[in-house]
Amino acid sequence: METVTATKKKKKEKPVPFDYSNYIRKGKLPHIWCPGCGHGIVLKCMLRAIAETGRPNDDFALVSGIGCSSRTPGYVNFNTLHTLHGRALAFATGLKMAKPNLKVIVTTGDGDALAIGGNHFIHTCRRNLDIVIMVYNNFIYGMTSGQFSPTTLPGMIATTSRYGNIDPPFDVCKMAEAAGATFVARGTAYHYGELEKILHEAIMHKGTAVIDIIDSCPTYYGRFNKFKSPADMMEKIEKEGTVSVKQADSLPPEKLEGKLLRGVLHKKERPEYTEGYAKLIEKAGGKIVSSRQ
Template identity: 75%
Template sequence: MSTPTEELKPLAKKKKKVPFNYEPYIRGGKLPHIWCPGCGHGIVLKSLLRAIHTTGMSKDDIAMVSGIGCSSRTPGYVDFNTLHTLHGRALAYATGLKLAKPKLKIIVTTGDGDALAIGGNHFIHACRRNMDMTILVYNNAIYGMTSGQSSPTTPQGMISTTGRYGSIEPPFDTCQLAQAAGATFVARGTAYHFQELEKIIYEAILHKGTSVVDIIDACPTYYGRFNKYKTPSEMMEKIEKEGTVSVKQAEKLTPEELQGKFLRGIIHRSERPEYCEEYNKLVATVQAKK
């Protein structure tokens, strides 16, 4: 509080707000992207680019690998080393790439169906090996590119092309799966909480070892239309904001209150020997014996 004797100082001039410039990271002439109006993937891509910018890494030191699906279109728009591969096999290609060029920072962008169904086997084994890579699972709970079939993360009771009366399969929890398989950094973010997501991706990129980030976003075209969400904003509000609880908030809540909600934030972090380092050590010991 200012006292009457105190003279009023002119307010210091604030720095002018400048929007983040995405241009250096986007391939010229590639926009507009193919994602539908209101698709959360664009918001995730923006958070990813801001996170990469914060790390200060050179564009040449990053390789982005993807499989097939809506989310896997991401490498097509960004100006890094990129690899667009077979359905579900992004992690297999990423493993090979990392072994050949261990200095590259590998970021795998994959969808829920690509990572957990078609590439489920690759996913658990990538987590088990703990190779230094960042796996971003764009989780929209549906196969968007092929017109909305049930995916391994479609919640029970939700409608899809292959579940006209509601899905009866229990869904996967990506984070629990990754943690159980041995990933050393497991987190979840949403497209709604874009700032939090940016920080999580930043931490995931800097982490040494396999880091898995489950990113909940919305597919308004299929999931939204089937399940009676009127607008993309309503989907973001109901699925991403009301359907998730941050790790800190969750500590105060009872198990009943947490029922049906996803945890958000860094869920698990541990240290384990990294695969490439172990491999180099093995090579050195074997060569020393000869």
């Protein structure tokens, strides 16, 4: 108990006030997300992680596809691009290659990134292009009112899996690592402090960074699957359903069963694509044109 109190005291010392007005666009709130949705917490973590870089807003481009999470760019004061369902990474690739100095962050959902956008997801990871991919993973298509997605767990109820889902889910992190992403991590909206740190590390990383963000959709996934409340859902899925990589080391295998690992799961040095392309230009005898600075 003493240790817990000590940690709490330590946390209180951290300066809490944070001026969001530099990051939230004036007059663009309230957002469209439902009460109890975790997307707002993820947004907060992202903005704080960006602020910690000390870089001006104009250095960042936020690109998204279609879905609840893809509405994020509209609310924030950066260069923002809200594109087509599944295609955010393809747009982001063109933008990043045209303007390599922009830090490009893609906000996407489980359906957007892994179903309709699955091909772009694996190929972006393969190239190791310097893009941060934030997958707001709430196991459901929220915007179209609750169909099962590529991360919905077996047996779960959705509007298109009334008898229980039989589709096996993707593991976002394993898929990203296998495809070649050089920074792979998992966080949750519940563990917001940890998520902020992970996102900051992802932004500072040079290469494709994928963060599987476990999030909750109480309106559909929660209601269909008999969670008592949004808070109950967060506790069961995000708190009890995950364990940090650090804790996992000291836990017996049976305690880890059915739990998702949180934290930085994979980090590797590998040539980044825009740097590789700069070398290619040099090899071809060209010079970087000023518009690409």
